[in-house]
Amino acid sequence: MPLTRCTPTKCVELGEGLREEVFPYFAIPGENRMIRLSRSTAMVSLAVFFVPAWLSAQETTLPKGYVGSETCAGCHDEVNTSFQKNAHNKLTTTKWRGMQERACETCHGPGAKHAETNETGDILNPAKMPAGAVDKMCLSCHRNSKTQVGTIQNGHARSAVSCTSCHTVHKTGQESSDWQFRTATGVNKKCASCHTNVWASFQKPHRHKVPEGAMTCTNCHNPHGSILARNIRTANAAEPGCFACHSDKRGPFLFEHAPVRTEPCSTCHEPHGSANPRMLTRHEVANQCLECHSNIVSPTPAGIAGGVPPALHDMRQPKYRNCTMCHQKVHGSNVHRGLLR
Numbered sequence: 001m002p003l004t005r006c007t008p009t010k011c012v013e014l015g016e017g018l019r020e021e022v023f024p025y026f027a028i029p030g031e032n033r034m035i036r037l038s039r040s041t042a043m044v045s046l047a048v049f050f051v052p053a054w055l056s057a058q059e060t061t062l063p064k065g066y067v068g069s070e071t072c073a074g075c076h077d078e079v080n081t082s083f084q085k086n087a088h089n090k091l092t093t094t095k096w097r098g099m100q101e102r103a104c105e106t107c108h109g110p111g112a113k114h115a116e117t118n119e120t121g122d123i124l125n126p127a128k129m130p131a132g133a134v135d136k137m138c139l140s141c142h143r144n145s146k147t148q149v150g151t152i153q154n155g156h157a158r159s160a161v162s163c164t165s166c167h168t169v170h171k172t173g174q175e176s177s178d179w180q181f182r183t184a185t186g187v188n189k190k191c192a193s194c195h196t197n198v199w200a201s202f203q204k205p206h207r208h209k210v211p212e213g214a215m216t217c218t219n220c221h222n223p224h225g226s227i228l229a230r231n232i233r234t235a236n237a238a239e240p241g242c243f244a245c246h247s248d249k250r251g252p253f254l255f256e257h258a259p260v261r262t263e264p265c266s267t268c269h270e271p272h273g274s275a276n277p278r279m280l281t282r283h284e285v286a287n288q289c290l291e292c293h294s295n296i297v298s299p300t301p302a303g304i305a306g307g308v309p310p311a312l313h314d315m316r317q318p319k320y321r322n323c324t325m326c327h328q329k330v331h332g333s334n335v336h337r338g339l340l341r
């Protein structure tokens with residue numbers, strides 16, 4: 001009797017006597033057909049058996065040393081009330097990790113002893129812990145989030161700027177980071193409070209519109225860390241976040257300008273702000289180009305671009321000094337290898 005193998009889109013007859021035994025296909029001999037059981041269906045049915053058992057195990061009494069949030073609330077009424085407005089109040093309603101009865105102690109550690117003695121020394125207070133220990137505690141839950149990639153190595157972690165330097169847990173209203181980080185100006189204000197020199201760069205004439213709140217520091221930086229240096233946010237894969245907005249500079253171009261591909265944009269631009277048009281690092285474009293091209297050997301017989309005659313460009317003539325007059329496609333071209341158009 002031929003067996004039929006079905007995929008989600010079509011059924012194929014298998015030869016006489018062939019048996020399909022590969023999970024997740026199950027043959028029903030009498031029926032002469034295959035029933036496809038998706039892996040997830042299988043997992044769900046397994047879960048139906050095991051999860052209730054696991055959950056009831058979670059619902060047992062508190063582990064040793066814990067007293068539960070209700071006891072904390074008894075003495076810390078004000079903190080408890082404000083906590084209900086914090087995102088972490090979710091810990092009290094979710095069965096995730098079985099923490100709903102001891103939400104306070106997820107961050108403060110087991111509090112039975114403290115509840116008895118009321119001694120400050122018997123309870124963890126993140127405000128008094130070393131930055132590294134605070135980060136570790138917060139990351140015990142937040143590590144798997146995408147934005148935390150690189151957190152451990154980033155400049156903030158290395159400089160003892162802990163999670164709680166930027167995030168509040170018990171503050172409410174305008175004092176809380178949740179409220180502040182809802183707006184671009186709120187985020188920028190927080191960053192500027194420490195990075196005053198960077199904020200000053202944004203007062204220069206040619207700059208991104210960060211002070212106006214049209215953009216935030218976090219459009220370009222991930223405050224938590226990044227696989228790129230300087231916490232630069234990535235767009236796709238490891239590309240710098242600049243491409244999220246300046247996608248026309250991404251290419252791929254038929255004729256690439258090597259540094260745009262291989263160097264950070266900040267090789268030629270001051271990303272925060274500059275006294276120079278187009279936020280360039282040099283006031284005169286020619287100087288910018290000649291930083292590299294005075295000694296780059298060109299593939300043509302003409303020799304080096306900025307050299308003395310008989311180089312192609314005679315730098316004594318003013319018309320050659322405005323490089324981008326002719327080399328308009330300085331980020332890359334699809335038509336001309338000399339980046340002329």
Ligand code: HEC
Nearest residue numbers: 067071072075104105108111112114115118120123124125
């Ligand atoms: C019987 C009352 C009582 C209970 C119950 C209680 N606390 Fe306290 N807690 C206090 C007192 C009193 C202080 C000291 C306040 C002070 O000195 O300013 C304190 C201080 C604290 C501090 C600050 C410690 C520091 O180093 O400054 C934290 C954090 C804290 N409690 C958390 C908790 C948590 C979490 C729970 C529940 C597990 C809890 N408390 C239960 C009375 C209590």
Ligand code: HEC
Nearest residue numbers: 072073076079080083088103104107126127164168169170
């Ligand atoms: C997500 C982690 C987290 C949770 C959950 C949490 N706290 Fe805190 N708590 C902190 C941090 C961080 C501080 C240090 C103060 C700061 O930096 O804002 C703190 C400080 C405190 C203090 C010291 C007084 C103060 O306001 O600075 C008390 C008391 C306190 N928490 C009680 C509680 C109670 C009661 C609960 C449960 C209702 C709770 N905490 C839940 C992180 C947490």
Ligand code: HEC
Nearest residue numbers: 087088090091099106107126137138140141142163164167
């Ligand atoms: C016990 C696990 C746990 C710990 C420890 C913990 N968090 Fe959370 N955090 C959560 C959960 C759960 C949420 C709510 C997520 C949601 O609403 O989807 C949350 C939410 C947040 C949010 C808000 C996210 C948003 O989308 O608005 C911030 C910010 C945050 N946590 C920072 C911290 C900081 C800072 C610490 C350390 C002081 C910390 N967390 C410790 C579990 C934890």
Ligand code: HEC
Nearest residue numbers: 135138139142145147151156161162163166181187218223
């Ligand atoms: C330098 C300031 C700063 C530090 C330090 C910092 N954060 Fe944040 N965090 C922010 C800002 C700003 C946002 C708002 C998101 C944005 O603008 O992109 C945010 C967002 C978040 C969020 C919610 C959205 C998301 O991106 O997942 C969580 C959760 C969070 N932070 C957790 C943490 C934890 C945990 C730590 C410590 C390991 C930490 N943060 C350290 C500034 C900071």
Ligand code: HEC
Nearest residue numbers: 154155156159161165190191194217218221223229230231
């Ligand atoms: C509590 C002070 C403080 C706050 C708030 C703060 N920073 Fe920092 N930041 C530092 C310190 C300290 C360093 C390390 C010294 C340095 O490199 O300048 C640093 C380093 C950096 C670096 C360089 C990182 C590296 O790996 O070289 C970037 C980028 C940065 N911060 C961006 C931000 C952004 C964006 C915000 C706002 C979300 C912010 N910072 C908020 C203190 C702060």
Ligand code: HEC
Nearest residue numbers: 188191192195198199208210216217220230264266271272
């Ligand atoms: C348009 C994108 C962009 C914005 C917006 C931006 N940055 Fe940067 N930032 C960069 C780039 C790119 C670098 C790396 C420069 C380099 O390679 O020298 C950098 C470097 C830094 C550094 C380390 C080097 C230095 O100059 O001290 C800090 C700190 C920093 N930025 C903080 C901030 C803060 C704070 C804000 C908001 C007020 C901000 N940045 C906004 C792109 C940006």
Ligand code: HEC
Nearest residue numbers: 206207209215219220241242244245265269271277278279
């Ligand atoms: C969130 C979007 C966004 C990101 C991310 C971004 N930019 Fe921009 N950029 C803009 C906008 C919008 C303008 C136009 C600003 C204006 O007209 O005031 C601009 C203008 C510029 C200019 C021209 C300025 C002038 O004077 O004409 C340069 C150069 C530039 N960006 C470089 C960068 C670099 C380098 C990065 C990455 C480090 C970057 N940008 C990231 C939005 C962005």
Ligand code: HEC
Nearest residue numbers: 242243246249259260264265267268269278285324330331
């Ligand atoms: C080799 C130096 C160099 C590099 C590297 C470079 N740029 Fe430029 N960029 C320039 C020059 C020169 C101009 C001015 C062109 C002009 O005046 O016509 C410019 C202009 C710009 C402008 C404004 C005018 C326009 O064409 O839109 C933006 C935006 C810009 N660059 C973004 C970027 C981004 C994003 C990167 C990184 C991927 C980058 N640049 C890398 C040299 C460079």
Ligand code: HEC
Nearest residue numbers: 257258259267288289291292299323324327330337338339
């Ligand atoms: C950071 C160094 C650097 C800077 C700054 C720079 N270039 Fe280049 N440029 C290169 C390199 C490297 C190549 C590739 C040379 C090669 O392939 O032999 C190149 C290639 C070129 C080419 C194509 C040469 C060819 O293969 O025919 C032109 C045209 C060019 N650059 C113009 C400019 C102009 C105009 C500027 C200023 C706006 C500039 N470059 C700034 C490094 C730089």
Ligand code: HEC
Nearest residue numbers: 286289290293298300302305319320321322323326337338
């Ligand atoms: C008047 C127009 C003009 C100006 C201005 C100009 N160039 Fe060129 N450049 C050319 C032409 C035309 C070529 C030949 C392109 C080709 O055929 O590949 C060239 C080629 C190049 C090459 C490739 C070298 C080679 O031999 O292929 C480089 C690098 C270069 N220029 C850099 C510069 C720099 C740097 C400046 C500013 C100091 C500059 N150019 C100004 C027209 C100009």
